[in-house]
Amino acid sequence: FENLFKVLEASGLTSENVEKVNVFLTNMNDFAAMNEVYATQFSAPYPARTTIGVASLPLGAQIEIEMIARR
Numbered sequence: 001f002e003n004l005f006k007v008l009e010a011s012g013l014t015s016e017n018v019e020k021v022n023v024f025l026t027n028m029n030d031f032a033a034m035n036e037v038y039a040t041q042f043s044a045p046y047p048a049r050t051t052i053g054v055a056s057l058p059l060g061a062q063i064e065i066e067m068i069a070r071r
Contacts, residue, residue: 001041004067015042017069021049024064028053034063 005015023034031051038049047067057064 001037001065004065005041008067008069011069011071013069013071017071018042018047018067019070020068021047022066023049023051024054024057025051026054026057026062030062 008014008017021038023038025031025034034051039046
């Protein structure tokens with residue numbers, strides 16, 4: 001999230017501008033831990049989120065996150 005929020009900041013945005021988050025996990029057993037971290041990164045009402053289990057991610061990553069923000 002730190003890197004994603006830096007990208008938002010460079011665009012003059014904050015986490016409050018995020019409307020949708022897509023999370024890709026290679027191990028769905030990590031969902032609870034990801035959910036705990038997610039809850040610390042945003043304020044209610046939380047952005048809409050989709051979490052998808054995938055077989056693999058580039059460079060051996062275990063999680064990939066994309067955000068859609070509005071200005």
